[in-house]
Amino acid sequence: QSALTQPPSASGSPGQSVTISCTGTSSDVGDYNHVSWYQQHPGKAPKLMIYEVTKRPSGVPDRFSGSKSGNTASLTVSGLQADDEADYYCSSYAGSALIGVFGGGTKVTVL
Amino acid sequence: EVQVVESGGGLVQPGGSLRLSCAASGFIFNSHWMAWVRQAPGKGLEWVANINRDGSEKDYMNSVKGRFTISRDNAKNSLSLYMNSLRAEDSAVYYCARRFSSSFDYWGQGALVTVSS
Numbered sequence: 001q002s003a004l005t006q007p008p009s010a011s012g013s014p015g016q017s018v019t020i021s022c023t024g025t026s027s028d029v030g031d032y033n034h035v036s037w038y039q040q041h042p043g044k045a046p047k048l049m050i051y052e053v054t055k056r057p058s059g060v061p062d063r064f065s066g067s068k069s070g071n072t073a074s075l076t077v078s079g080l081q082a083d084d085e086a087d088y089y090c091s092s093y094a095g096s097a098l099i100g101v102f103g104g105g106t107k108v109t110v111l
Numbered sequence: 112e113v114q115v116v117e118s119g120g121g122l123v124q125p126g127g128s129l130r131l132s133c134a135a136s137g138f139i140f141n142s143h144w145m146a147w148v149r150q151a152p153g154k155g156l157e158w159v160a161n162i163n164r165d166g167s168e169k170d171y172m173n174s175v176k177g178r179f180t181i182s183r184d185n186a187k188n189s190l191s192l193y194m195n196s197l198r199a200e201d202s203a204v205y206y207c208a209r210r211f212s213s214s215f216d217y218w219g220q221g222a223l224v225t226v227s228s
Contacts, residue, residue: 003155034213038156045206045218046148046156052212089156093213099170100213102156 022090120222133207
């Protein structure tokens with residue numbers, strides 16, 4: 001159950017796009033189309049933004065999109081807004097157990 | 112409105128025990144897997160434990176196996192986490208979360224557990 005690898009930080013100006021990577025192995029990200037992304041503002045609970053690699057829950061803007069290639073998943077936030085400044089975490093199933101793993105988190109700063 | 116509300120956090124000495132509870136409302140509780148996720152202060156998220164709809168299947172992260180027990184009472188729409196042999200590294204905010212596919216779509220506000228002498 002090793003944590004997935006995310007860059008510690010990413011940034012962009014308002015209106016620009018930022019992409020966050022989430023690298024795992026062939027036993028987690030590479031083996032399942034079960035990657036999720038969460039947004040967490042300081043002092044708040046995480047919020048689901050993307051599930052099953054590319055799907056958006058109701059109410060999540062289409063500025064948020066997910067993708068996957070091999071053992072690496074990505075979250076792209078287009079048209080950056082001030083409220084997008086937050087920590088973002090990826091997660092995936094791992095191995096044969098139904099317990100998954102999270103990435104270490106990426107702090108997105110809107111310049 | 113879907114709500115999950117945790118309770119039972121607090122300060123406990125190393126080696127001690129604590130029970131967290133989660134009250135669910137606004138959805139058909141026995142139709143969903145449930146889970147506990149924790150976050151140590153200033154750190155990332157950790158997927159602690161899962162339980163299936165009828166409580167017959169339970170899964171745990173390696174570091175809590177044999178020490179933590181997840182359970183549910185579908186008649187009371189409640190989820191519990193029994194934590195024994197607590198260690199300093201178990202100190203965290205513990206979130207109750209509703210499972211949706213392989214993700215968590217609703218989260219509580221969290222219960223703070225501090226393990227310290």
